[in-house]
Amino acid sequence: MSDTFVLGWEEWAAFPDLGLPAIKAKVDTGARTSALHAVAIEPFGPANNPQVRFLMHPIPDQPDVEVTCAARAVDRREVISSNGEAELRWVIQTHLKIGERSWPIELTLTNRETMMYRMLLGRVAIQPDMVVNPTVSCAQGELSYDLYRDFPRRKPVKRPLRIAILTREPNNYSSRRLVEAAMERGHIAEPINTARCTMAINALSPAIFYDGRKLDRYDAVIPRIGASMTNYGLAVLRQFELTGAYCLNAPDAIGASRDKLYAHQVLARAGIGMPTTAFAHSPKDTKNLIDHVGGSPLVVKLLESTQGRGVVLAETKKAAESVIDAFRGLDANFIVQEFVKEAGGADIRCFVVGGKVVAAMKRQGAEGEFRSNLHRGGQGLKVRITKEERAAAVKAAKALGLSVAGVDLLRADSGPKILEVNSSPGLEGIESTSGKDVTSMILEYIENHVHVVRKPKPRRKPVVSEEILRPSVE
Ligand code: ADP
Ligand code: MG
Numbered sequence: 001m002s003d004t005f006v007l008g009w010e011e012w013a014a015f016p017d018l019g020l021p022a023i024k025a026k027v028d029t030g031a032r033t034s035a036l037h038a039v040a041i042e043p044f045g046p047a048n049n050p051q052v053r054f055l056m057h058p059i060p061d062q063p064d065v066e067v068t069c070a071a072r073a074v075d076r077r078e079v080i081s082s083n084g085e086a087e088l089r090w091v092i093q094t095h096l097k098i099g100e101r102s103w104p105i106e107l108t109l110t111n112r113e114t115m116m117y118r119m120l121l122g123r124v125a126i127q128p129d130m131v132v133n134p135t136v137s138c139a140q141g142e143l144s145y146d147l148y149r150d151f152p153r154r155k156p157v158k159r160p161l162r163i164a165i166l167t168r169e170p171n172n173y174s175s176r177r178l179v180e181a182a183m184e185r186g187h188i189a190e191p192i193n194t195a196r197c198t199m200a201i202n203a204l205s206p207a208i209f210y211d212g213r214k215l216d217r218y219d220a221v222i223p224r225i226g227a228s229m230t231n232y233g234l235a236v237l238r239q240f241e242l243t244g245a246y247c248l249n250a251p252d253a254i255g256a257s258r259d260k261l262y263a264h265q266v267l268a269r270a271g272i273g274m275p276t277t278a279f280a281h282s283p284k285d286t287k288n289l290i291d292h293v294g295g296s297p298l299v300v301k302l303l304e305s306t307q308g309r310g311v312v313l314a315e316t317k318k319a320a321e322s323v324i325d326a327f328r329g330l331d332a333n334f335i336v337q338e339f340v341k342e343a344g345g346a347d348i349r350c351f352v353v354g355g356k357v358v359a360a361m362k363r364q365g366a367e368g369e370f371r372s373n374l375h376r377g378g379q380g381l382k383v384r385i386t387k388e389e390r391a392a393a394v395k396a397a398k399a400l401g402l403s404v405a406g407v408d409l410l411r412a413d414s415g416p417k418i419l420e421v422n423s424s425p426g427l428e429g430i431e432s433t434s435g436k437d438v439t440s441m442i443l444e445y446i447e448n449h450v451h452v453v454r455k456p457k458p459r460r461k462p463v464v465s466e467e468i469l470r471p472s473v474e
Pocket of ligand 1: 275299301305306307308309310311337338339340341343345346347365370371372373408410419420
C-alpha cells in the first residue's frame with residue numbers, strides 16, 4: 001500500500017462533472033453526509049431518471065460569480081442540519097477530486113449562503129484508507145478561485161441541459177425531432193406553447209407563467225415562433241433571455257428577419273445580391289414602382305406572405321398595374337420585385353448553423369408554377385451548391401445576426417440572389433432531402449454556446465441594469 005492519504009480540516013476540492021474547478025470544503029467527520037451549496041434547485045426530466053439543475057456561487061465573497069450545474073438526482077432525503085432542523089434535500093452523485101485522488105461521492109444540495117464553506121465533506125464520503133488530521137489545513141495542496149476567471153467560455157458543456165422549444169406546434173416534425181435528438185444527447189427538451197405563456201415584467205425577478213404556473217429555469221430556448229405570433233413570441237423569448245436562458249436565435253435578429261423590408265435593407269447594406277426590389281407608400285407611384293424594377297414581368301409580394309401565399313407573378317405591365325392597384329385597395333403592405341426568370345421556378349434552401357451551411361436542397365416548383373414552396377406543390381431535390389452560393393448564405397445569416405437560418409436564394413445569371421432569410425426553418429424537408437442530421441448539429445451548437453459561468457463584467461462598477469440581467473434567487 002502506498003502512503004496514507006491525509007485530509008486536513010479544510011481542503012480544496014473540484015467537481016469536474018459539475019464544471020466546478022475549485023471549491024473550498026470543510027472536512028467534518030461529525031457530519032454523516034456531504035453537502036454542497038446550491039440555490040434555485042429545480043428537478044427536471046422524466047420521473048424515472050430525474051435530473052437536478054442548480055446555481056452555484058463558488059466564491060463566498062463574490063456572489064456574482066455564478067455557475068449553472070446539473071446532475072442526475074439519486075435520491076431525495078431528509079437531512080438534519082447542524083442547527084437541528086430537518087430539511088428535505090436532493091441528493092446527487094458526482095466525482096470529487098482532491099489532490100491527485102478522484103472518487104464518486106453523494107452530495108446533498110442545500111443553501112449554504114450564510115456558512116463559511118460552500119461545501120461540507122462528511123464521513124460517508126471519506127474513503128477507508130484516508131485519515132483526517134484536524135491540525136493541518138489543505139494537506140492536499142492549494143487551488144485558486146482564479147480558475148473561474150480563466151474559465152473557458154466556449155467549452156462544450158457536459159451537463160444535461162434543460163431546453164425549451166418555443167412553439168405552437170409541439171407535435172410537428174421539427175418539434176418531435178428536437179425532443180428526440182435532445183434526449184439522445186442526454187438533454188431534456190420541452191415544447192412550450194408561446195400562446196400559453198404569460199409574463200410578469202419585474203426588474204428583480206423576471207418570471208414566465210405557463211397556464212398560470214411559474215415556469216422553472218431553462219438553459220436554452222429554441223425559438224420556433226410562427227409568423228402569426230411574432231410580436232408576442234418575441235416578448236416571451238426576451239423574457240426567457242432575462243431569466244438566464246441562452247436563445248438560439250436572438251430576439252432582435254428574429255424581428256429583423258421577419259420584417260421583409262427591413263431585412264432587405266440590412267442585406268443590401270451588407271452588399272448581398274438580391275433581386276431588385278421596390279416599395280412605396282403613395283398610391284400615385286404605381287408606374288414608378290414598375291420602372292424601378294425594370295418593367296414587367298415582375299413579382300408582387302405581400303410583406304406578410306409565407307409559404308408563397310401572397311406572391312404573385314405579373315407577366316405584363318397591365319397585369320402588374322392591376323395587381324398593385326388591387327393590393328393598394330386592400331391597404332396591404334407589399335414589395336415589387338424583378339422577376340428572375342432563369343431560376344426556372346426553383347430556389348435553393350441553404351440551412352445555416354453557426355456560420356456554416358450544413359445542408360442544402362433545391363426546391364422545384366410544380367409544372368407551370370414559378371413558386372417553388374413545398375406547400376405549393378414544390379419538390380425537394382438534392383443539390384450541390386457553389387462556393388459563391390455558400391458564401392452568400394453565410395453572409396446573409398450573419399448580416400441579420402441569426403445563428404440558425406434557412407437562407408433561400410435564386411440562381412440568377414449574374415450569381416446567387418437572396419430571396420429571404422427564415423429564422424425558424426423547418427427540419428423535415430431539409431433532413432429528408434439532404435439525408436443530414438441537421439437537428440443534432442443545432443443541439444451541438446447549443447451545447448457549445450450555453451452559459452457556463454456568469455461573471456461580472458471586468459472594470460465596470462455594478463450598475464442597476466446588471467442586477468436586472470441577473471435573476472434574483474428565491
Ligand atoms: P414566401 O415568404 O411566401 O415563401 P418568397 O419570397 O419566398 O415568399 O417567394 C415564394 C417563391 O416564389 C420563391 O421560393 C421562389 O420560388 C418564387 N419567387 C419569389 N420571388 C421571385 C423572383 N423575384 N423571381 C423569381 N421567382 C421568385
Ligand atoms: Mg419562401
